[in-house]
Amino acid sequence: MIARLATLTVLALTTNAFADVAGRLEPGQGERVFLPPSEDPGLGEGVSHAGTVSKIIYLERCKGGCLITKGGLDDALTLHSTIPKGNATEFTLAEFENSAGQTGAAADAEWAEVVKCVREVYSPFAAVITDVKPVGTSYHVNVVAGVAPDLGLSSSILGISPGVSCAPVDNRITYTFANAQGGTGRNRVNHLCWTIAQETAHTYSLDHSYAFSDQSSACNDPMTYRSDCGGQKFFRNDGATCGEYQPRPCDCGASQNAHLTLLATFGPGTPLTAPPTLSVTQPAPNAQIAASTAVIATAYSQRGVKTLELWLNGYKWGTAKGAGFGADGQPESSYSIPIPAAVPDGVIDIVVKAKDDIDATTTSPTLTVTKGAPCVTEASCAAGQQCANGRCFWDAPVGVLGDECTYAQYCLSGVCQGTADKQICTEQCIVGVADSCSDPAAYECLETSPGKGVCWPKGEDTGNCLGCATSGPGGAAAAPFAFFAFGLAFVLRRRRR
Numbered sequence: 308m309i310a311r312l313a314t315l316t317v318l319a320l321t322t323n324a325f326a327d328v329a330g331r332l333e334p335g336q337g338e339r340v341f342l343p344p345s346e347d348p349g350l351g352e353g354v355s356h357a358g359t360v361s362k363i364i365y366l367e368r369c370k371g372g373c374l375i376t377k378g379g380l381d382d383a384l385t386l387h388s389t390i391p392k393g394n395a396t397e398f399t400l401a402e403f404e405n406s407a408g409q410t411g412a413a414a415d416a417e418w419a420e421v422v423k424c425v426r427e428v429y430s431p432f433a434a435v436i437t438d439v440k441p442v443g444t445s446y447h448v449n450v451v452a453g454v455a456p457d458l459g460l461s462s463s464i465l466g467i468s469p470g471v472s473c474a475p476v477d478n479r480i481t482y483t484f485a486n487a488q489g490g491t492g493r494n495r496v497n498h499l500c501w502t503i504a505q506e507t508a509h510t511y512s513l514d515h516s517y518a519f520s521d522q523s524s525a526c527n528d529p530m531t532y533r534s535d536c537g538g539q540k541f542f543r544n545d546g547a548t549c550g551e552y553q554p555r556p557c558d559c560g561a562s563q564n565a566h567l568t569l570l571a572t573f574g575p576g577t578p579l580t581a582p583p584t585l586s587v588t589q590p591a592p593n594a595q596i597a598a599s600t601a602v603i604a605t606a607y608s609q610r611g612v613k614t615l616e617l618w619l620n621g622y623k624w625g626t627a628k629g630a631g632f633g634a635d636g637q638p639e640s641s642y643s644i645p646i647p648a649a650v651p652d653g654v655i656d657i658v659v660k661a662k663d664d665i666d667a668t669t670t671s672p673t674l675t676v677t678k679g680a681p682c683v684t685e686a687s688c689a690a691g692q693q694c695a696n697g698r699c700f701w702d703a704p705v706g707v708l709g710d711e712c713t714y715a716q717y718c719l720s721g722v723c724q725g726t727a728d729k730q731i732c733t734e735q736c737i738v739g740v741a742d743s744c745s746d747p748a749a750y751e752c753l754e755t756s757p758g759k760g761v762c763w764p765k766g767e768d769t770g771n772c773l774g775c776a777t778s779g780p781g782g783a784a785a786a787p788f789a790f791f792a793f794g795l796a797f798v799l800r801r802r803r804r
């Protein structure tokens with residue numbers, strides 16, 4: 308053992324190319340598995356349920372080796388575990404090795420990176436990630452050491468958990484077989500972090516995520532099996548289907564939102580991930596801009612940029628979706644958001660906001676440009692706007708559901724719709740869903756397009772033409788909102804029952 312480590316140390320010092328340990332699973336290989344729920348023996352004496360689940364996740368590095376005792380119940384404190392297979396009752400897991408196969412102090416730096424990564428991944432929640440063994444309290448343990456055959460399991464396994472528990476359980480042992488994980492540097496750290504996050508989160512009712520609500524791959528969430536993107540993975544604030552290599556219903560519901568599930572389990576924490584970086588590169592400050600100018604910004608975020616927003620004179624006129632994720636996560640990317648043709652001429656204060664998927668937001672300094680001539684009166688502005696200091700702008704919206712309106716920006720919902728005689732601030736809703744309107748006792752959802760509609764006072768006459776008179780900024784043609792323009796094409800009608 309000593310001889311082997313000494314040899315590997317020399318190799319690691321001479322060239323990184325030989326730093327990888329022979330026989331390890333390369334990044335992208337190997338399985339992270341859990342036992343089927345039917346075999347889950349985790350509920351019983353010594354196991355407590357949701358509400359009393361410990362917030363502590365202890366990462367056990369197994370200095371000098373860990374003695375694991377096969378037992379009928381999990382007990383993190385004594386390392387009694389339901390996972391080992393075979394006739395023996397006691398099993399030894401070898402100490403955590405770094406990418407060069409070294410243990411002890413030589414592996415401290417890589418270990419510290421792994422712990423830091425897991426802390427960042429769990430930081431939006433009030434979970435406590437520690438590698439100092441807790442005393443006098445209940446906790447979960449993820450053993451980050453050894454290889455699966457140490458426990459009588461297949462060598463293809465990188466991590467294992469005793470099944471998905473739809474009611475989170477306490478005092479659970481899960482495993483990350485670190486010494487089977489190949490790769491070097493940050494790549495290996497990211498893979499270990501992925502396995503630890505996934506195995507521990509099975510304890511809190513999370514299944515394997517497959518695809519998000521927009522059908523994009525869940526490859527940037529640690530609950531995934533998918534490898535079409537890499538980098539540091541985070542529990543995403545998005546609904547996901549479940550599945551390993553194809554979609555299926557989740558174990559604990561049709562779909563799952565990993566972020567919200569863990570938020571409900573632990574309560575909110577303080578994210579350790581940096582907010583997005585953002586710089587607006589075009590147009591130049593004080594420029595006279597053409598009618599078809601786009602605002603160009605460069606943005607990056609540790610979690611990935613989810614959305615860029617374009618605000619002009621205090622109103623959100625445009626958005627851009629975050630770039631796709633690649634082998635190293637989402638790269639720093641350039642985003643172009645056109646200034647819509649409906650934006651009135653005048654002086655324009657441009658602000659760009661970059662947001663990640665948990666709404667960490669970076670706001671650019673205000674950049675002032677001029678399009679056409681500064682406004683003199685509101686006559687050249689859009690409906691409902693004022694003109695001051697050469698700028699056309701709307702006051703902040705104040706209209707609540709039911710308030711009469713003449714333009715959409717008056718309404719908090721951004722929707723002003725109605726008949727030739729009466730237009731109100733209303734809301735988008737889903738036809739047939741009883742509480743789809745925020746005041747379901749007084750409002751019902753009237754259809755404007757298949758399945759979708761707007762809220763309207765119950766029983767109030769819509770005449771022959773509800774919806775054929777609507778107001779948008781600068782008239783219908785100027786409406787910058789796809790949903791609003793879309794609604795114009797339909798005459799509201801009561802849903803046939």
Ligand SMILES: [Zn+2]
Pocket residue numbers: 339340341505506509515
């Ligand atoms: Zn898993």
